[in-house]
Amino acid sequence: MSEPTMKAMAYRSYGGVEKLEQLELPLPKVGPGTVRIKVKAAAVNPVDWKVMAGYLDPILDTTFPAVPGWDVAGVVDAVGFDTPEFAVGDEVHAYGRRDTVGIGSFAEYMTLPVGAVAHKPQALTFEEAAALPLTGGTALRTLDALDLSDGHTLLIHNGAGGVGQAAIQIATARGVRVLATASAKNHELLASLGAEPLTYGDGLVEAVRALAPEGVDAVADFYGGALEQTLAVLKDSGRHASIADAGAVEHGGRYIWVRPDGKELERLDALVEDGKLTVHVVSTRPMQEAAAAFEESMTGHAGGKIVLTSFTD
Known part of the structure; x- marks a missing residue:
């Protein structure tokens, strides 16, 4: 029986945007205390292309092919054992940095520990929700x-x-x-x-x-x-x-180096729901245009958040 797969934008070695390619990678498994998220949106941050360039290699181990992306918003697709905090179908978002570089959010699915995840505020679109965590x-x-x-x-x-x-x-x-x-x-x-x-x-x-x-x-x-x-x-x-x-x-x-923390994210979400915090998304592209999104980010003049949305057929 063949292993289930997903689409992802990934790189097989450190370098620039030319290293990004669309690959079929194994569907992430769902362990105890984790949720698998069907990705609706993934924000682009300067750290993403800096990681791809190898700038953080001295402090983070990398497994190739690596998928960029630490910000994510989507819908819970599966939950692990003893995970009462979330249910299949919940709309969520998260800052999904791990201790190693591997499967990020520029993919169809992403599995994260529940401690990093929060329910998405109804006041935010998936694009805005992905742009908030980091x-x-x-x-x-x-x-x-x-x-x-x-x-x-x-x-x-x-x-x-x-x-x-x-x-x-x-x-x-x-x-x-x-x-x-x-x-x-x-x-x-x-x-x-x-x-x-x-x-x-x-x-x-x-x-x-x-x-x-x-x-x-x-x-x-x-x-x-x-x-x-x-x-x-x-x-x-x-x-x-x-x-x-x-x-x-x-x-x-x-x-300061931010940590994945669903409770901190809930504090931000409360400000959003109270109308005290908004998120400014200036550009959206389908996931397969990740290289162009990186190039836009590299200009340093976006003036707001750049977000990738689901793969188009």
Whole structure:
């Protein structure tokens, strides 16, 4: 009897987008405490093509052929033994990073531990639900590390990126005053999310000081290369964290790496249901166009989330 298979976009060795190809791979099995998800949408994140290029090889083992994708939304197709949290037919989403690189979300099916999975908010489409976990979880973990509350002032480097957009909304929901950097063309977007827009680059320190003469309570760096500016505008008692610069640790900051956590995702979903958090999807493509989606992501100017949808016949 032949083994059941599924379609997947995969790569057989590290490299660029030319390595991606559509393959027939074994259908993922369903073990105890896991759910198999029929993938409706998978978000594209810069880490996906960086993993494919081998950048994380020093810390993550890879099994080839490897399927990219850590963000997923879909419908539960099967559940493992003793999995009362979910039932077949449930609409779910998850940040599905594993300790090794293997079967990701750029496929027809994905199996994950129930601890990483949450029920999809009814307020979100599958595309929006797939776009939330990694960026939203990163923003939430960063803000939790900064311990911000009503009345604090926060500076965000790269407020127009996916993580930055989520962080602005989460922070403002907590009563935090948010200053955020972006290019001038994205200032209207930042303002619409609740931030006071600033242009990154030369003159940023002076601009921040003009708005917050005593300095800011915290800085969230979602871009990298801004440590000097961060320290220049931070109060002596301030806190800072970065998702892009491990050097922040040497200066009293935190280096953030989001974890798969269904409970954290439920916190984000609650903000969505309360109308305090939205997800901005700018581009969707069928799964077989993953290479083009990666190329779009590599430009760094998407202005929102890029999402892959189910394979077309």
